[in-house]
Amino acid sequence: MRPTLIRLVEPSDGPALADLLARDRQLRARLLPARPAEFYTPEGQASVIASLLASHGDGLAWPGVVVTDGTVIGQIGISSILRGPFQKGYLGYWVSSPHEGRGHTSRAVGLALRIAEDELHLHRLEAHTQLENLASQAILRKHGFRPWGIAHEHFYADGAWRDEMFWEKKLSAAMRRPVH
Template sequence: MDSSTRVRLIEPADAAAIAAHRVRDVEAFRPWEPAQPARFLTADGQAERIEKLLAGHRAGTVWPGVVLADDQVIGQVTVGGILPQPHLRRGTVGYWIASTAQNRGHAGRAVELVLRVMTDELGLHRAEASTHLENLPSQRVLRRNGFSPYGVAHSSILLDGDWRDSLLWERVLGG
């Protein structure tokens, strides 16, 4: 594990770094991430997206983070679909790490840090996630952080032109 991993809220100034990673990694991510319009791969497109994520943060439905290594943006970790109602208090964790920084423990550590945000800052009780059935690195990241698989959602996400099943993961945070 690389102890330099940090997470913080995304900022408009992160747009160029994120666009550069996503341009480089278009082919590598194709099996695992949904297809996006061409604008997604530009700094302007990412800036618009970041504004929407920050609006979601202000509304309390999203905690949009970036992952940093040695103070450079190397990926994103996002808590989406936040349901803050007292009887639900849950959110869904998603993440990606640039191909140039993978397999050094960054995603595992980023998820560990965002779980702390979910408990300490957001007061959530339950974390959820979903992975492609064949995305073993992503599944390792979740298992290492105490998530368990609890089911399969059939034909739930369009990836690389096909509707794919998703493995559903949960971790009860307590509180």
């Protein structure tokens, strides 16, 4: 088993992410929104990373990459962080197709849960999966997420509105007082 790490995304990750996203573009068309061609270039990813790091600086996100053997193989992040009475964020992740089925995604989710609790002090994490994405649903179940509803025609991708299942996980940080 190869080790899996996650870390905060860095500007220098742009070329690697562009390469991974471009390679899997057609494979993931059903799962991701349509993007302009420049999104799949190092320059496009540099712009995305700058925006993600700005959100991180504002306390609204924790944008990371999934790494094995010193190589970026995907992304993981906690976005749309809400403070006050909510103390929650949304978990999103992907690993490039050559690295799927090797446990990297599941290990990355486990590491992101630790960050959500220990660094971000969140009470709750949520995630969305398309109904057909059984692999992602299995990972969420393994890490204690529970499904709590289905949003019909919730997400537009690959020319159609897609139904999505909503997932939730209460974190042990729940015993802490809200951070404002």
